[in-house]
Amino acid sequence: MPSTSEALPGRPKKESRGQRFFTLKRRYLAFPYALFLLLFVVIPLLLIIGYAFTETDIVAGEKVTTFSFQAAASFFTSPSKWSVLFVSLFVGVQTTIICLLLAYPAAYFLAEKKFNSNKVLVVLFIMPMWINFVIRTGATRDLLDWMGLSGSTHPWEATIIGMVYNYLPFTILPLYTTILKLDHSQVEAAADLGANPWNVFWKNIIPQTLPGIVSACEMVFMPVMSSYVISDTLSEGKITLFGNYIYLAFSNSLWNEGSFMALIMLILIGLTMLATRKIEKDPTGSRGGDIW
Amino acid sequence: MVNKAALWKRLLAQSYIWILLLVMYMPVLILIIYSFTTSALGEPIVFSWKNYADLFLSHEIQVAVGNTFILAFVTAVISTIIGTLGAIGVYESRPWFKKTLEFTTQVPVVNPEIVIALSLIVMFVFVGGIIGRLELNFWTLLSGHLVLTIPFVYLSVRPKLMQMDPALYEAALDLGCTPRQALWRVTFPEILPGILAGFLMAVTLSLDDFIVTAFTRGPGLLSGPSNIQTISTYVEGIIKKHPLPTNLRALTTFIFLGVLLLVVTFAVVQNVKAGKGKRRKGRQY
Numbered sequence: 001m002p003s004t005s006e007a008l009p010g011r012p013k014k015e016s017r018g019q020r021f022f023t024l025k026r027r028y029l030a031f032p033y034a035l036f037l038l039l040f041v042v043i044p045l046l047l048i049i050g051y052a053f054t055e056t057d058i059v060a061g062e063k064v065t066t067f068s069f070q071a072a073a074s075f076f077t078s079p080s081k082w083s084v085l086f087v088s089l090f091v092g093v094q095t096t097i098i099c100l101l102l103a104y105p106a107a108y109f110l111a112e113k114k115f116n117s118n119k120v121l122v123v124l125f126i127m128p129m130w131i132n133f134v135i136r137t138g139a140t141r142d143l144l145d146w147m148g149l150s151g152s153t154h155p156w157e158a159t160i161i162g163m164v165y166n167y168l169p170f171t172i173l174p175l176y177t178t179i180l181k182l183d184h185s186q187v188e189a190a191a192d193l194g195a196n197p198w199n200v201f202w203k204n205i206i207p208q209t210l211p212g213i214v215s216a217c218e219m220v221f222m223p224v225m226s227s228y229v230i231s232d233t234l235s236e237g238k239i240t241l242f243g244n245y246i247y248l249a250f251s252n253s254l255w256n257e258g259s260f261m262a263l264i265m266l267i268l269i270g271l272t273m274l275a276t277r278k279i280e281k282d283p284t285g286s287r288g289g290d291i292w
Numbered sequence: 293m294v295n296k297a298a299l300w301k302r303l304l305a306q307s308y309i310w311i312l313l314l315v316m317y318m319p320v321l322i323l324i325i326y327s328f329t330t331s332a333l334g335e336p337i338v339f340s341w342k343n344y345a346d347l348f349l350s351h352e353i354q355v356a357v358g359n360t361f362i363l364a365f366v367t368a369v370i371s372t373i374i375g376t377l378g379a380i381g382v383y384e385s386r387p388w389f390k391k392t393l394e395f396t397t398q399v400p401v402v403n404p405e406i407v408i409a410l411s412l413i414v415m416f417v418f419v420g421g422i423i424g425r426l427e428l429n430f431w432t433l434l435s436g437h438l439v440l441t442i443p444f445v446y447l448s449v450r451p452k453l454m455q456m457d458p459a460l461y462e463a464a465l466d467l468g469c470t471p472r473q474a475l476w477r478v479t480f481p482e483i484l485p486g487i488l489a490g491f492l493m494a495v496t497l498s499l500d501d502f503i504v505t506a507f508t509r510g511p512g513l514l515s516g517p518s519n520i521q522t523i524s525t526y527v528e529g530i531i532k533k534h535p536l537p538t539n540l541r542a543l544t545t546f547i548f549l550g551v552l553l554l555v556v557t558f559a560v561v562q563n564v565k566a567g568k569g570k571r572r573k574g575r576q577y
Contacts, residue, residue, distance in 0.1 A: 227406075
């Protein structure tokens with residue numbers, strides 16, 4: 001009986017309390033944000049998956065979209081696309097390793113009071129990030145040209161150097177923030193208990209700073225694999241990474257093939273996220289938000 | 293003896309840091325030095341102001357710089373508003389909604405720019421196929437930049453919300469504030485540092501972007517009927533085939549000085565703040 005619920009004694013009381021038609025609750029504020037993410041993040045990504053497995057033909061003047069593994073088949077059968085994957089992986093791994101080797105000592109020296117007490121130096125390392133990266137890439141290319149390492153003769157070396165130049169600050173920052181939190185009593189205890197310096201470093205300091213190392217790898221590896229400007233400029237178009245390939249697909253309006261390549265990138269990201277999830281508890285904490 | 297060893301270590305560490313810094317800044321420093329000459333890199337420097345004069349005469353560069361700043365500012369304002377409101381709203385939402393949105397926020401953060409760019413253009417193509425024409429313009433470009441920046445605003449506001457005492461908002465309501473007043477007068481001042489950080493982050497991300505801009509731009513802004521040109525797309529178009537033109541060396545000097553000025557201002561403000569805090573503490577105890 002619906003009429004009884006209207007006659008419930010509680011109802012007039014409720015009305016008198018909330019006199020306005022609409023009461024602002026804080027959770028309503030999430031609406032524009034959620035809508036934006038849905039429209040411009042979720043739907044586009046779903047469309048990428050859709051385009052990766054469809055094909056559009058023009059039959060009798062009309063566009064017909066059909067389900068197809070064309071893009072997938074062309075990826076798995078074409079050696080040039082396989083080479084995009086392997087070259088990207090290789091450039092990614094090489095850049096990440098060089099960045100880590102250069103950045104770890106720098107971050108360590110910057111964070112340890114006994115080596116450095118000057119915070120300005122940290123800012124100096126981050127500052128290049130704020131200078132337009134296309135200009136920086138051009139400048140690096142011109143400098144390397146002058147030094148005889150031009151893209152036409154040494155595409156590989158030039159590309160790696162350019163990548164390291166660009167991604168070194170992104171490596172130093174997460175390492176620096178984790179090394180700042182290093183528990184020194186643990187390090188001292190290890191030394192007191194007889195570990196030699198090598199073991200102290202390898203078995204205590206490295207495990208303690210592992211979240212920073214993982215986060216640094218994440219900041220470098222994927223962006224390097226998918227970069228376009230740096231590899232295109234420094235290798236003078238001789239090295240094709242995922243980024244270059246997708247850009248090419250974009251400029252030729254090859255939406256299906258481009259989407260399939262993007263899908264492979266997405267899968268790679270998913271895999272790395274799964275692999276690093278356990279080590280890195282807070283994936284955003286050291287991602288640069290701390291600079292400010 | 294021990295002291296001496298420590299001193300040596302410190303010296304070694306310091307020289308490592310400084311050499312690395314020098315190498316990192318080398319390309320930009322050389323550009324700045326050569327901004328006072330029109331001779332090619334490596335050639336003897338003949339001093340002239342020609343590059344700087346060129347910079348102020350070049351219509352193309354002015355358009356690119358203007359577009360870049362307009363875009364960055366509009367992007368930052370909108371993403372700060374949506375991102376901040378989103379952070380407050382999501383923080384108060386039901387757990388399933390919160391979890392879903394937190395996850396979705398991570399997606400553009402970890403997603404490579406080129407995938408974001410492609411996914412957006414694919415969507416524009418898709419929508420264009422439905423309505424019959426594909427039109428790229430300022431708004432498509434803006435949406436691309438918003439995707440890049442909004443999650444970072446969200447992520448810089450969220451920790452401030454977590455630090456905030458939830459009782460403050462409730463107290464404001466109990467003392468007679470409307471929810472809107474409570475948000476504006478209690479929550480907003482508490483999370484302001486996070487909002488400002490998010491705004492600055494949005495500006496820097498937008499200023500530096502190339503890929504998303506190249507994919508999603510159309511005609512508009514100062515470029516008028518031709519595709520919107522930002523500093524990144526303008527420079528990229530040139531360096532694809534040629535060395536950096538000499539007038540861009542002068543632009544680099546200005547960008548470098550601008551960044552330096554901001555960093556110094558920021559450092560000073562931080563120092564003043566820290567000083568104030570200390571003094572206040574000293575008086576209290």
